[in-house]
Amino acid sequence: MTAATKRVRRAKAVAPSTVHDRQLNYQAYEDFMRRRELKSLAPQLRMLERLMPAARAADAEIYGGEVKGAVWGRGIRIDESYAANRERRAGASRNEVLARVFCEQGMREVERRATDGARYWVVLVKGHLRVTMHVCPARYSEKGVVYL
DSSP states (O other): OOOOHHHHOOOOOOOOOSSHHHHHHHHHHHHHHHHHHHHHHHHHHHHHHHTTHHHHHHTOOOTTTTTOSSSSSSSSSEOHHHHHHTOOOOSHHHHHHHHHHHTTOOOOEEEEEESSTOEEEEEETTTTEEEEEEEOOOOETTTTTEEO
């Protein structure tokens, strides 16, 4: 090997010149970070998938983009999107159903943090699986179900 081949030439980073290029670079970075996050969550997602048949039987599905790394600590966080509750015209919120079904499947509640009103964060654990989700209980009235 010559001295010239030992040297590693690095391409100089060129700042994007247009707003469009900046947006493309930002989106590429976001995609890279999301793939990295999902790769680190893969073992937890496999454990979560074992609980999903019971959740699907209770008409509670987790949509794409709703699972993220936990805000505090380890584990996964299940966010509740508008789509998750749009399909549920009556009854409990989707995360309320998921929490109930997961507890029936052997998960135990280890922490509950009140937020505003009746809403709360709940942390469920089963083995190495740790699930955090925001639960918005339904309040029933004469006009139907109202989410708090």
